[in-house]
Amino acid sequence: MDTATQIDHLKQLFKSQKAAFNKSPFPDYRKRLNNLNKLKSLLLDNQQQFIEALNKDFGNRSADDSKIGDILTSVSGINYNISNLKRWMKPEKRHVSVLFQPAKARVEYQPLGVVGILVPWNYPVFLALGPLAAALAAGNRAIIKMSEFTPNTTALLTKLVTSHFDEDEVSVVGGEAEVASVFSSLTFDHIFFTGSTAVGKLVMKAAAENLVPVTLELGGKSPAIIDKKMSIKTAVERLILGKTLNSGQTCVAPDYILCPKGKVQELSDELANSFNKMFPGINENNDYTSVVNDGQYNRLINLIADAKAKGASVRELAINPECQKSRQLPLTLITNISNDMTVMQEEIFGPILPIIEYDTIEQAISYVNDRDRPLALYIYSFDKKLQQQIIKQTHAGGVCINDAAFHVAVDDLPFGGVGPSGMGSYHGEEGFKTFSHAKSILSRGKISFTPMLFPPYGTFIHNLVYKLFIR
Incomplete structure (x- = not known):
């Protein structure tokens, strides 16, 4: 047709x-x-x-x-x-x-x-x-x-x-x-x-x-914030499926991680360990979804190349020499991030995961608030006070605490974005x-006092109504 x-x-x-x-x-x-x-x-x-x-x-x-x-x-x-x-x-x-x-x-x-x-x-x-x-x-x-x-x-x-x-x-x-x-x-x-x-x-x-x-x-760039006191291993266990499901081609996939300073290498290693347990090899692995088409695949490859050219460190979590043929792109970590990198300027929508260090939780919150309001925000912490601080001081369409993406599947929770998301x-x-x-419906029966408010105005009833209700 x-x-x-x-x-x-x-x-x-x-x-x-x-x-x-x-x-x-x-x-x-x-x-x-x-x-x-x-x-x-x-x-x-x-x-x-x-x-x-x-x-x-x-x-x-x-x-x-x-x-x-x-x-x-x-x-x-x-x-x-x-x-x-x-x-x-x-x-x-x-x-x-x-x-x-x-x-x-x-x-x-x-x-x-x-x-x-x-x-x-x-x-x-x-x-x-x-x-x-x-x-x-x-x-x-x-x-x-x-x-x-x-x-x-x-x-x-x-x-x-x-x-x-x-x-x-x-x-x-x-x-x-x-x-x-x-x-x-x-x-x-x-x-x-x-x-x-x-x-x-x-x-x-x-x-x-x-x-x-x-x-x-x-969509937008949905951040994942890891608390300084949170076990990195536990945080990775809670977020990695949300990032790898459908090879990250999910509007609520974690787009980047805000990691406590000094823990980036530990986080990178734990992500690699978890990813390779889930997908021991990705070439022709039926459990690992391909990038949907050549256009999307080339877009993602260009994001990685642009980040490399601007000084980023790139770590592929699986070696797949045939990945271009099958478009099964491994989860790829990007560190040493700068804001001029394209990967930090647009929604990734694929298996690429930038990691950004922060010193204080206030700095992490400011980083989120300086950008467009995301569709989702992820908090990895068992500290209820810190959880509430992040929730109260940021805007996002929805939030998961110690999980990723699955708030979308909870039927009684409204799902939607805010602002650009x-x-x-x-x-x-x-x-x-x-x-x-x-549809609002106001219904009156046989008795109605409305005519008492008809003109001419200035009657006792008018004055009484004003006295009782305009205060």
């Missing part, structure tokens, strides 16, 4: 979903539950097909990376929506002050309509079906735009969605950047984007032309609310 045909098809799908939503603007509980169960079946019944499609798209995608990062997280989120949907749909009673009595107030959560979901390549199943589950729970219809870098996963998801849903309920489209640009310009009732900050700005700009609300799940959040109840309009 050429680009023009893809765009025409997209516009027709959008028109069809808009018309269908207008005919049924408030799906009941049973309909929403049925949709969530269909989505769950779609995933559970085709796990192996998804694993194989993801493997083809990456060149080598660890089956366990796919199970952990795409399938388990998606199923868990769907189950959480199913378990809590009835409660979320109930109107919420709100307080009415004596001034407005007798009356009742409530909030009802109404579906927004047709939602557009823009999906990146790194976790294409989870980052398509996670937002979709929340959108369906809230009673919406959705069109999903997949990344052009995951054609096999896109083809499979398109086939399965078509067999489980009517196209005016849920549809999947592919296409290059031109299709994505048109997608962002449509008058969706909400656009949900996961991807880079640079592209997020373009999506928001296009959506602003139509006053379409957006949720932007972006994103806006809005989803997962759990926050996801339901993101894709709903909180």
Whole structure:
């Protein structure tokens, strides 16, 4: 299908979903539950097909990376929506002050309509079906735009969605950047984007032309701070999976480590020891995911070369002479960092890990605060006072204490960024609310005292109200 045909098809799908939503603007509980169960079946019944499609798209995608990062997280989120949907749909009673009595107030959560979901390549199943589950729970219809870098996963998801849903309920489209640009310009009732900050700005700009609300799940440089009193071995055990899962191609992967002065060599050795236990060799190792394509691989190689040229020390944690062929890039440590290195100016999104020394915790906090607010921040310390100091004095979308990345998988925690790392959040109840309009309703019965406030003003009632309530 050429680009023009893809765009025409997209516009027709959008028109069809808009018309269908207008005919049924408030799906009941049973309909929403049925949709969530269909989505769950779609995933559970085709796990192996998804694993194989993801493997083809990456060149080598660890089956366990796919199970952990795409399938388990998606199923868990769907189950959480199913378990809590009835409660979320109930109107919420709100307080009415004596001034407005007798009356009742409530909030009802109404579906927004047709939602557009823009999906990146790194976790294409989870980052398509996670937002979709929340959108369906809230009673919406959705069109999903997949990344052009995951054609096999896109083809499979398109086939399965078509067999489980009517196209005016849920549809999947592919296409290059031109299709994505048109997608962002449509008058969706909400656009949900996961991807880079640079592209997020373009999506928001296009959506602003139509006053379409957006949720932007972006990225940034997520720091890991190791306390001086923390065992380096324990810190590495807690952070290394978050960095090596999907070969670091994760928006919440630790981007750099702030290490206590004098412990960099110990940290480097412990990282090497742990990495080589996990991956004794990475060439053709099915447990170690490849960098997704040549463009991303060359970008990462250039980050390393730039750092070397500017005086950094570079340590590959595995020797892999065939890594260019398989794009299985070993975890690579960079020390002797300077701020002019490109690796410290943009999100890494791969298996490269800069290590920066600090003298005091205040210095580490200042280093974080002098940069854009990250999507995640990681604290490695058992000192609760220090934990609170870092939490209170820094901003980040989310925080893990003595862990990395897994806060994203906790269904009842909202997930989202702050500032350049994103806006809005989803997962759990926050996801339901993101894709709903909180409609305020004030209801009066047969008795109303409002006419007593009508003009002409200056009566005893007016003066009494002002005296009692303007104070």
